[in-house]
Amino acid sequence: LATSESLDTVLLIATEDLEYLEVEMESIDDCNSSISKSLTTGSYLLMVNTFDLPIKAACGGTGPYTLTANFSSTDKPGLGQALSLLGSYSMASFSGGVSGDGGQTYSNLFTSKDSLTISADISVDMTHVGKSGFLLVAALLPDQLLMLNEQGEFVDTGLNPDPFVVHARKILESEEGLDIARDLIPAELGIEAIEVDFFVGYGLDSDPLEVYFHNLPLNLTVQPSATNGS
Numbered sequence: 001l002a003t004s005e006s007l008d009t010v011l012l013i014a015t016e017d018l019e020y021l022e023v024e025m026e027s028i029d030d031c032n033s034s035i036s037k038s039l040t041t042g043s044y045l046l047m048v049n050t051f052d053l054p055i056k057a058a059c060g061g062t063g064p065y066t067l068t069a070n071f072s073s074t075d076k077p078g079l080g081q082a083l084s085l086l087g088s089y090s091m092a093s094f095s096g097g098v099s100g101d102g103g104q105t106y107s108n109l110f111t112s113k114d115s116l117t118i119s120a121d122i123s124v125d126m127t128h129v130g131k132s133g134f135l136l137v138a139a140l141l142p143d144q145l146l147m148l149n150e151q152g153e154f155v156d157t158g159l160n161p162d163p164f165v166v167h168a169r170k171i172l173e174s175e176e177g178l179d180i181a182r183d184l185i186p187a188e189l190g191i192e193a194i195e196v197d198f199f200v201g202y203g204l205d206s207d208p209l210e211v212y213f214h215n216l217p218l219n220l221t222v223q224p225s226a227t228n229g230s
Helices: none
Strands: 002-005 009-015 020-024 033-035 044-050 066-069 082-084 093-099 109-111 116-123 132-141 144-148 154-156 168-171 175-184 194-204 207-214 218-223
Touching: 009 033, 020 033, 044 066, 093 194, 093 218, 116 194, 116 218, 132 175, 132 207, 175 194
Parallel strands: 109 218
Antiparallel strands: 002 033, 002 066, 009 020, 009 044, 082 207, 093 116, 116 175, 132 144, 132 168, 132 194, 144 154, 194 207, 194 218
């Protein structure tokens, strides 16, 4: 689901080869537009454009607009290819998601009153299994980087003298599950709107500056009110 707010806009969903799958030209009721499409696994383009001459005079042709995109999936989404800080190769893989219904579905757009579970899974490179290592969880905000400590609290990395705030130290297993948050209701923390990108990773005690992680963020967008779609 993609929603554009303010001004007359056109929304398009297309393949990477620019084959249009869905187009929304205008809203009958107001100046906003929305589009929803069920898609198979793959990469797609989401495009928005504002008309230079408004379709509705009341909407005008100048001013700001916002584009919000969200997804819904019954499977915990993959988080892209494996990367490392120092460029080492690995066969690790990562998945993760945010659920508002106990893991039945995963999405990235929620209201501030939803009860959220945020979790991630790491398939550790087979050459790293059984070795002493550590797990990391980072939360990237527009102006701050937080990391989850061993007590389950997010702390500001600017106040930490070490390169990383470690979430857990352990002998690495082939599959590592991370509970980032459970039964989290943003409004109870005074949060009505926020956007956070989470990253998870791991490293080996024998090479403590190397971290294996993923290239796609685990995104959480909280709005005062939202309509989830697929």
